[in-house]
Amino acid sequence: MKEIVAVLGAGSWGTALSMVLDENGHEVRLWGNDPEQQKEINEKHTNHHYLPDVVLSESIIAFTDLEKALEGAGAIVFVLPTKAIRAVAKQVALLLDGKNKPHLVHASKGLEQDSHKRISVIIQEEIPAEKYDSLVVLSGPSHAEEVAKKDITTITAASENQVAAGYVQKLFMNNYFRVYRNTDIIGVELGAALKNIIAVGAGALHGLGYGDNAKAALMTRGLAEISRLGVAFGADPLTFFGLSGVGDLIVTGTSVHSRNWRAGDLIGKGHDLDEVLNNMGMVVEGVATTKAAYELAQEKGIEMPITEAIYKVLYEKADVKQVIEDLMLREGKAELSSETMEKGNKEI
Numbered sequence: 001m002k003e004i005v006a007v008l009g010a011g012s013w014g015t016a017l018s019m020v021l022d023e024n025g026h027e028v029r030l031w032g033n034d035p036e037q038q039k040e041i042n043e044k045h046t047n048h049h050y051l052p053d054v055v056l057s058e059s060i061i062a063f064t065d066l067e068k069a070l071e072g073a074g075a076i077v078f079v080l081p082t083k084a085i086r087a088v089a090k091q092v093a094l095l096l097d098g099k100n101k102p103h104l105v106h107a108s109k110g111l112e113q114d115s116h117k118r119i120s121v122i123i124q125e126e127i128p129a130e131k132y133d134s135l136v137v138l139s140g141p142s143h144a145e146e147v148a149k150k151d152i153t154t155i156t157a158a159s160e161n162q163v164a165a166g167y168v169q170k171l172f173m174n175n176y177f178r179v180y181r182n183t184d185i186i187g188v189e190l191g192a193a194l195k196n197i198i199a200v201g202a203g204a205l206h207g208l209g210y211g212d213n214a215k216a217a218l219m220t221r222g223l224a225e226i227s228r229l230g231v232a233f234g235a236d237p238l239t240f241f242g243l244s245g246v247g248d249l250i251v252t253g254t255s256v257h258s259r260n261w262r263a264g265d266l267i268g269k270g271h272d273l274d275e276v277l278n279n280m281g282m283v284v285e286g287v288a289t290t291k292a293a294y295e296l297a298q299e300k301g302i303e304m305p306i307t308e309a310i311y312k313v314l315y316e317k318a319d320v321k322q323v324i325e326d327l328m329l330r331e332g333k334a335e336l337s338s339e340t341m342e343k344g345n346k347e348i
């Protein structure tokens with residue numbers, strides 16, 4: 001199959017996914033809102049700020065005109081920072097005529113500020129169902145830098161509509177980019193968004209000089225609270241043992257490629273949050289997601305002690321070492337409870 005695919009978001013991940021789609025023979029239109037960057041993609045076939053040293057295929061065409069990018073597209077892939085999704089979805093809704101119904105895909109990882117909504121919910125709110133065919137979430141352990149080098153990557157296409165998930169699987173899959181299907185859109189989106197919080201924490205532990213035991217503790221107990229929140233919102237607990245759960249937690253919580261991990265590392269080393277975010281030059285989703293998840297957990301009475309600790313460090317300027325000591329000295333608990341997986345038990 002050869003499709004026209006509009007990729008919305010010309011940053012690291014949008015560019016890497018465009019390379020996969022181009023490799024698979026699709027017509028790729030990479031839309032972005034920065035004319036200089038789009039010019040660079042079309043004239044030099046590079047996107048040096050987001051993927052240094054990567055040369056793009058000449059057949060990947062950058063667009064600044066959204067209407068032109070969407071014309072006749074069989075699939076539209078949203079790969080924008082979470083905070084830009086609603087505004088761009090509104091624009092897309094105005095441009096879709098309901099006759100040619102594209103498949104919608106999103107590959108972003110976050111929760112909306114204030115509303116705490118998942119990205120698929122935002123897209124469904126902004127684009128009327130009669131204007132598109134299906135909505136699929138593409139998510140999993142995948143650093144853009146490695147995908148751009150064609151390193152082996154596995155990822156999940158999640159949708160309640162398995163025909164649509166199969167379409168997205170076929171669209172992206174090749175010998176270095178393996179795509180699985182999944183039906184649990186809630187679990188996949190929450191796993192993807194919440195692992196960024198734990199990755200910030202893992203970076204901070206590294207920055208502070210803690211060792212591997214601490215890293216394993218954070219990631220394991222982090223996964224426990226991600227699962228607790230997810231299950232409380234209707235996710236399948238098994239999803240958190242999959243690519244969008246433990247898989248993405250490993251890749252983000254252990255890698256210098258991760259902007260979330262790097263931000264945490266610098267915070268652990270004593271740098272100011274605003275300075276860290278300003279210097280990163282790319283989105284660090286975990287910071288905003290920490291606030292959204294913290295508020296969500298407070299609202300629903302779900303215990304998320306690690307998220308709460310990271311929230312205090314990021315938003316209340318709490319001392320990291322003190323926060324870690326407080327976490328360690330909480331009242332002793334049982335490690336596992338079958339109720340945790342069934343109901344999001346608040347005792348654990």
Ligand SMILES: NC(=O)c1ccc[n+]([C@@H]2O[C@H](COP(=O)([O-])OP(=O)(O)OC[C@H]3O[C@@H](n4cnc5c(N)ncnc54)[C@H](O)[C@@H]3O)[C@@H](O)[C@H]2O)c1
Pocket residue numbers: 009010011012013014015032033034050079080081082084087088107108109110142143144145281282283285
């Ligand atoms: N980088 C990765 O390896 C990776 C992998 C998987 C998922 N993701 C997720 O994909 C999403 C995008 O991440 P990224 O790494 O590409 O971010 P990035 O910071 O590298 O790039 C973001 C791009 O979005 C553009 N943008 C921002 N606001 C916009 C708007 N209103 N309209 C149009 N363009 C706008 C920016 O100009 C930039 O080109 C995030 O949710 C991230 O968590 C990233």
Ligand SMILES: O=P(O)(O)OC[C@H](O)CO
Pocket residue numbers: 109140141142143144196199248251252257258259260261283284285
């Ligand atoms: O660079 P990060 O921290 O945004 O993480 C990138 C991806 O989400 C890893 O799967």
